[in-house]
Amino acid sequence: MEQIFFLFQVLHLLRLPKSGKQHLSTGALLDEKQVTLFIPCLVDQLYPEIGVALCNVLSAIGWSVNYTPEHTCCGQPAFNAGHRPEAKQAAAAFVAAFPGSGEIVTVSGSCTAMVRVYYEELFQEDARLPEVSRFVGRLAEFSEFIHRHDLYHKIQGVQRGRVGFHNSCHSFRELHIEREPLRILRCLDGFELIESANKQICCGFGGVFYLKYSTISSAMGGSRLQYFLDAGADTVVANDPGCIMQMRQEAASRKLNIRIYHLVEFLAQAMGLGCELNLSKRSAG
Amino acid sequence: MALAGEYRSFLHRSCVKAADASHHLKILKAIASYDTAVEAMKKSQFESWERARQVAASVKRDAVSRLPELLEQFEAKAVENGVEVVWAADAAEARAAVLDIARANGVRQAVKSKSMTTEEIELNEALESIGVKIWETDLGELIVQLAHERPYHIVTPAMHKSRAEIGELFHRTLGTPLTDNAEELTQAARVHLREAFCSAELGITGANFLIASLGAVVLTENEGNARLTTACPRIHVAVAGIEKILPRLEDLELFLPLLATSGTGQQLTCYNTIIRGPKRSGEPDGPEKMYVILLDNGRSSIYAEEKLRVSLTCIRCGACLNACPVYRLIGGHAYNTAYPGPIGSVITPHLRGFPGWQHMSSASSLCGACSEVCPVKIDLHRLLLENRWHAHRQRTSSIIWRLGFWAWAAVYPHRKCLQMLQPFFRLGSRLAGLAAPRDLRGRIPQVAGRSFSELWQDYERKRTNS
Amino acid sequence: MNAREQILKRLRRCRQAVPDMPCPSKEFGPLFFHPEDNAESRLDWFREKFIALRGELYEEQGERQAAQRILELISGLPGFVQVQKHPLLERLQSELPALRERLAGSRALDCASPEYAQCACGISGADSLLAQSGSIVLRSSAAGGRRLSVLPPFHIVVAASSQLNGFVAPWFAGLQQDNSWSLASIISGPSRTADIEKILVFGAHGPKRLALVLVTGS
Numbered sequence: 001m002e003q004i005f006f007l008f009q010v011l012h013l014l015r016l017p018k019s020g021k022q023h024l025s026t027g028a029l030l031d032e033k034q035v036t037l038f039i040p041c042l043v044d045q046l047y048p049e050i051g052v053a054l055c056n057v058l059s060a061i062g063w064s065v066n067y068t069p070e071h072t073c074c075g076q077p078a079f080n081a082g083h084r085p086e087a088k089q090a091a092a093a094f095v096a097a098f099p100g101s102g103e104i105v106t107v108s109g110s111c112t113a114m115v116r117v118y119y120e121e122l123f124q125e126d127a128r129l130p131e132v133s134r135f136v137g138r139l140a141e142f143s144e145f146i147h148r149h150d151l152y153h154k155i156q157g158v159q160r161g162r163v164g165f166h167n168s169c170h171s172f173r174e175l176h177i178e179r180e181p182l183r184i185l186r187c188l189d190g191f192e193l194i195e196s197a198n199k200q201i202c203c204g205f206g207g208v209f210y211l212k213y214s215t216i217s218s219a220m221g222g223s224r225l226q227y228f229l230d231a232g233a234d235t236v237v238a239n240d241p242g243c244i245m246q247m248r249q250e251a252a253s254r255k256l257n258i259r260i261y262h263l264v265e266f267l268a269q270a271m272g273l274g275c276e277l278n279l280s281k282r283s284a285g
Numbered sequence: 286m287a288l289a290g291e292y293r294s295f296l297h298r299s300c301v302k303a304a305d306a307s308h309h310l311k312i313l314k315a316i317a318s319y320d321t322a323v324e325a326m327k328k329s330q331f332e333s334w335e336r337a338r339q340v341a342a343s344v345k346r347d348a349v350s351r352l353p354e355l356l357e358q359f360e361a362k363a364v365e366n367g368v369e370v371v372w373a374a375d376a377a378e379a380r381a382a383v384l385d386i387a388r389a390n391g392v393r394q395a396v397k398s399k400s401m402t403t404e405e406i407e408l409n410e411a412l413e414s415i416g417v418k419i420w421e422t423d424l425g426e427l428i429v430q431l432a433h434e435r436p437y438h439i440v441t442p443a444m445h446k447s448r449a450e451i452g453e454l455f456h457r458t459l460g461t462p463l464t465d466n467a468e469e470l471t472q473a474a475r476v477h478l479r480e481a482f483c484s485a486e487l488g489i490t491g492a493n494f495l496i497a498s499l500g501a502v503v504l505t506e507n508e509g510n511a512r513l514t515t516a517c518p519r520i521h522v523a524v525a526g527i528e529k530i531l532p533r534l535e536d537l538e539l540f541l542p543l544l545a546t547s548g549t550g551q552q553l554t555c556y557n558t559i560i561r562g563p564k565r566s567g568e569p570d571g572p573e574k575m576y577v578i579l580l581d582n583g584r585s586s587i588y589a590e591e592k593l594r595v596s597l598t599c600i601r602c603g604a605c606l607n608a609c610p611v612y613r614l615i616g617g618h619a620y621n622t623a624y625p626g627p628i629g630s631v632i633t634p635h636l637r638g639f640p641g642w643q644h645m646s647s648a649s650s651l652c653g654a655c656s657e658v659c660p661v662k663i664d665l666h667r668l669l670l671e672n673r674w675h676a677h678r679q680r681t682s683s684i685i686w687r688l689g690f691w692a693w694a695a696v697y698p699h700r701k702c703l704q705m706l707q708p709f710f711r712l713g714s715r716l717a718g719l720a721a722p723r724d725l726r727g728r729i730p731q732v733a734g735r736s737f738s739e740l741w742q743d744y745e746r747k748r749t750n751s
Numbered sequence: 752m753n754a755r756e757q758i759l760k761r762l763r764r765c766r767q768a769v770p771d772m773p774c775p776s777k778e779f780g781p782l783f784f785h786p787e788d789n790a791e792s793r794l795d796w797f798r799e800k801f802i803a804l805r806g807e808l809y810e811e812q813g814e815r816q817a818a819q820r821i822l823e824l825i826s827g828l829p830g831f832v833q834v835q836k837h838p839l840l841e842r843l844q845s846e847l848p849a850l851r852e853r854l855a856g857s858r859a860l861d862c863a864s865p866e867y868a869q870c871a872c873g874i875s876g877a878d879s880l881l882a883q884s885g886s887i888v889l890r891s892s893a894a895g896g897r898r899l900s901v902l903p904p905f906h907i908v909v910a911a912s913s914q915l916n917g918f919v920a921p922w923f924a925g926l927q928q929d930n931s932w933s934l935a936s937i938i939s940g941p942s943r944t945a946d947i948e949k950i951l952v953f954g955a956h957g958p959k960r961l962a963l964v965l966v967t968g969s
Contacts, residue, residue, distance in 0.1 A: 314948075315949050319949070331782060332784055333782075336776075336780075340778070340780075340782065343774035343776045343777045346771075346772040349772065350772050351766075353762040353763045357759065366933075372755040374757055424946040425946035428946070441945075441949075448947055448950075451947055467947040467948060471944055471954070475954065475955065482956075483867060499926075507942070507944055507955065508955035509901050509942040510957075512901040512936065512957060513898075513902065515897065515934065516901060516902070516934075527762075534923045534926065534927060538920060542783070549945070551939075552939070553937065553939045554939070555804075555940055555941070556937070556938060556942075556957065557939075558935070559926070559936070561933060563933060565931060565932065565933045567931060568891050569895060570896040571891060579758075581754075585761045585762055588765050589768070590769075591770070594769065595772055
């Protein structure tokens with residue numbers, strides 16, 4: 001065990017030189033609007049398909065995407081566990097991975113809340129605070145981004161099923177995102193949105209809580225899913241990879257007949273964008 | 286590593302309750318009726334609930350900021366009113382003070398109206414140890430006393446008991462004919478306690494508020510038991526946490542409806558009583574002596590913490606308990622302490638020590654429902670984060686987690702390290718999925734075959750090649 | 752060092768060391784919904800609230816009718832009736848000798864005596880009535896002490912319509928001026944509990960019935 005920690009530390013100290021190809025962009029036309037992706041670590045490691053869907057959707061609605069693979073995690077797991085020095089270390093590396101001044105978009109309300117609500121507090125009395133503050137202003141959650149640029153009209157497509165929407169607690173309570181994701185969903189046709197299932201109930205994920213109190217967390221996830229099932233939903237659309245991980249694990253272990261998608265996956269399916277990374281398909285608008 | 290005793294038993298109790306579907310249903314039913322009443326009352330009574338909260342938060346924060354001055358003002362006024370004020374640094378001192386009063390006055394029986402502060406100092410056991418018979422008079426408190434349990438909830442102590450269970454309990458302990466009719470059971474409790482109210486020499490209450498300008502204790506209740514507790518016995522002792530202070534009587538104009546709305550969904554509770562001393566000359570009845578015990582018991586350490594100080598503005602309405610998805614699931618007994626739920630998880634580690642109680646601060650998904658409903662706008666979920674940071678700073682958190690996050694911070698934020706270790710993570714998640722203990726099995730997420738960054742690199746490579 | 756000094760010293764030290772919490776909006780302003788507060792609407796407002804709380808309201812034209820009503824309310828009761836010495840109640844008894852006769856046995860309640868159990872009803876005056884919450888407010892010094900309004904299973908309050916107020920503020924102001932009371936209470940309906948499965952039950956420990964005889968007109 002100790003050797004492994006030692007190895008980690010050595011690797012940390014060595015810090016391999018940065019790749020020269022850090023600003024991969026999609027070779028967009030000059031007049032095109034550009035946005036940088038922040039792919040949360042849960043998406044990067046566990047659900048890359050959500051990241052693919054985000055790229056494809058953004059590209060389909062006329063935005064070209066940049067991706068800097070240097071970034072990994074915003075530091076929220078450590079922060080929520082009370083390990084602030086470690087969280088700050090991660091946050092510093094995270095901010096440094098996004099040079100420039102362009103907009104950044106992500107698929108997690110929770111990570112966005114971490115950055116927006118706690119980053120400046122974390123860097124109080126630190127010389128990097130101005131840099132951090134500038135960074136904080138650049139980041140938007142996906143539905144905030146759609147709303148800010150009024151891109152609703154570009155979202156068109158057909159979906160199926162009886163769908164309940166799960167807003168993540170942090171997106172609702174820290175970012176005050178409430179109507180935007182529903183408005184996005186209503187741009188699609190062919191499915192039924194079950195409003196009564198959309199009640200703001202925690203899925204029980206909660207970062208380290210997921211592992212530390214796994215029985216409680218699991219029971220919370222189960223009762224959240226049961227609420228969807230009782231309301232007659234067969235599909236859950238959520239807006240946070242944490243909630244999605246929790247609900248997918250629970251649905252699988254309880255053998256529940258319910259599908260769980262991220263909002264961007266649901267959109268990508270509706271818009272017929274496929275599962276492969278494909279940045280060439282552009283809408284006319 | 287051996288888990289701390291309280292943590293281990295918390296885990297055990299919470300797991301048992303989390304799996305108990307009938308318990309969950311009972312609590313959800315009670316909280317659903319609470320929710321309906323509260324929502325309706327917020328809308329019908331307040332022009333803007335949000336503004337009422339802001340004002341309440343400001344008034345109470347100002348009061349707590351000025352705590353030492355206001356306490357001295359309270360004391361001076363109370364003494365003027367003929368009240369004896371006793372200061373208690375901790376639970377033992379508070380218990381000793383009450384026992385001294387009981388001994389000096391030859392008390393054999395005492396009645397008590399609902400008070401979480403007396404739960405905190407475990408007063409009942411102390412009084413019983415010197416042979417004083419103590420009667421809980423609030424119906425919910427009586428039920429849990431007869432069942433030898435702790436209050437389940439700070440406002441609704443017997444929330445977890447069904448009518449049938451209470452009927453059976455009363456039948457067994459009070460000899461009441463077996464019934465599950467709430468009215469008959471309430472009547473049985475009334476008859477049972479009538480005698481006690483009139484023969485007890487000592488009446489014990491808590492305090493919902495202390496009014497500094499008047500030196501008065503304010504009690505809010507529905508049953509009339511606090512009225513009787515302060516009307517019949519010769520001696521009245523009020524045990525109050527020092528943070529209960531409000532500057533002026535006028536503040537009650539807001540705080541009484543605020544507490545009633547958040548506590549039970551009422552506009553006002555049935556009896557709101559302001560008591561400023563023993564019977565005056567010219568009054569026909571009332572206690573001959575009144576004591577107020579001002580209890581610190583860790584509150585001044587919370588006062589010392591800049592971020593945590595706001596938790597002293599809590600008015601103990603119980604709204605955060607009702608809103609908390611964890612509390613709803615595991616219930617009030619799992620916490621094994623006087624103050625359960627979000628507010629309990631914030632203050633208990635400070636009142637009773639981090640090494641034994643920090644696990645409460647971690648037992649939350651940080652969903653923020655508690656902060657959303659708090660009538661005095663305490664950001665409870667952020668205070669839970671503060672507590673976790675405090676535990677880490679004080680090195681009271683577990684060594685496993687500290688080492689884990691140290692290693693995490695060395696590797697995880699750096700793409701190169703992450704990428705090098707990717708195959709190990711992948712394999713590790715597969716193995717952990719198979720080898721995890723039963724409660725974690727099925728909850729180990731599986732690392733994807735290709736991470737997003739790898740997919741992106743593949744795509745870039747393909748594109749440059751074509 | 753005793754506990755008092757120890758606690759206060761610590762608090763004072765922390766008060767110096769930690770900045771005060773911000774409290775931007777301490778001024779109340781209007782926070783509550785309420786209809787226009789004038790003499791005419793106030794009674795309607797009070798009536799609605801008081802009855803919703805399951806109070807029994809008897810509006811009586813003049814003191815004689817009020818006296819009659821009280822007699823009616825207490826006529827069938829088992830046990831004695833406790834009445835407070837109060838100018839309005841004195842006047843009602845002079846108006847109706849039958850009432851005086853019925854109340855003749857009234858005496859101070861003593862908890863220690865076994866007689867308390869026979870007390871069927873307490874009759875008292877009130878300081879004021881609050882339309883905002885449908886409450887009756889009283890203070891121990893002017894309402895026959897502490898027990899009268901809470902120990903018997905039935906509490907009758909007699910008040911004149913001139914005592915009707917919109918809000919609690921004037922009463923609070925009055926309490927601060929007066930030094931004669933030791934207990935003041937805002938009573939909103941008869942005693943109740945919902946501690947068993949949230950089922951509302953009246954008459955937990957205090958009065959099961961709360962009646963207000965409101966003397967209107969001259």
